[in-house]
Amino acid sequence: AQTVTQSQPEMSVQEAETVTLSCTYDTSESDYYLFWYKQPPSRQMILVIRQEAYKQQNATENRFSVNFQKAAKSFSLKISDSQLGDAAMYFCAYRSQVTGTASKLTFGTGTRLQVTL
Amino acid sequence: DTAVSQTPKYLVTQMGNDKSIKCEQNLGHDTMYWYKQDSKKFLKIMFSYNNKELIINETVPNRFSPKSPDKAHLNLHINSLELGDSAVYFCASSPTRRGQSTEAFFGQGTRLTVV
Numbered sequence: 588a589q590t591v592t593q594s595q596p597e598m599s600v601q602e603a604e605t606v607t608l609s610c611t612y613d614t615s616e617s618d619y620y621l622f623w624y625k626q627p628p629s630r631q632m633i634l635v636i637r638q639e640a641y642k643q644q645n646a647t648e649n650r651f652s653v654n655f656q657k658a659a660k661s662f663s664l665k666i667s668d669s670q671l672g673d674a675a676m677y678f679c680a681y682r683s684q685v686t687g688t689a690s691k692l693t694f695g696t697g698t699r700l701q702v703t704l
Numbered sequence: 705d706t707a708v709s710q711t712p713k714y715l716v717t718q719m720g721n722d723k724s725i726k727c728e729q730n731l732g733h734d735t736m737y738w739y740k741q742d743s744k745k746f747l748k749i750m751f752s753y754n755n756k757e758l759i760i761n762e763t764v765p766n767r768f769s770p771k772s773p774d775k776a777h778l779n780l781h782i783n784s785l786e787l788g789d790s791a792v793y794f795c796a797s798s799p800t801r802r803g804q805s806t807e808a809f810f811g812q813g814t815r816l817t818v819v
Binding site: 620622624626629630631632633634637676678682684690691692693694696697 | 737809812
């Protein structure tokens with residue numbers, strides 16, 4: 588079974604600075620997706636960024652980018668120019684893409700990000 | 705123009721009662737899910753349906769029964785509610801690419817409180 592580990596329960600960043608959230612995962616599969624989701628106090632789960640394992644290029648979405656290291660099974664999220672609205676719980680998630688399997692999102696335990704003035 | 709909507713948003717009920725949470729998606733996705741988020745914010749899959757067919761049924765008490773009348777709807781019925789059922793329940797749906805589901809789009813969650 589796949590597992591996702593987020594070793595930072597809480598992180599803090601000053602407004603306009605850059606912060607990196609860590610995520611590692613364990614799998615024997617070669618084809619999968621990785622995601623970062625954001626959950627603000629409103630509790631809505633919002634997709635931040637997606638990475639397909641077969642793509643070597645790191646995904647980027649505006650101020651959000653990932654550092655995907657497939658061999659190391661590492662998938663960190665970098666938030667640049669942090670804004671107050673970035674304050675939220677961030678979840679790393681894994682989904683198998685193995686053909687014929689019923690796949691599900693497996694989540695890490697989350698990292699709470701605080702943004703200070 | 706909500707993509708995945710679930711009702712109600714809040715549900716407070718007494719132990720022993722039976723309650724339902726409804727979910728609808730207008731994204732045209734084939735796959736829908738129920739996830740449970742506990743008090744420590746941990747998210748875990750409960751059920752997954754693909755085209756109205758149950759494909760994932762994790763270790764969930766049989767007091768929980770999902771029902772999918774069509775591929776746009778997935779409801780969750782809970783019998784004989786217990787204190788430990790208090791949590792936030794999320795409905796989600798996924799598009800399919802290359803024959804596989806990809807990212808999940810979540811509803812706003814239902815906070816269930818059993819007293």
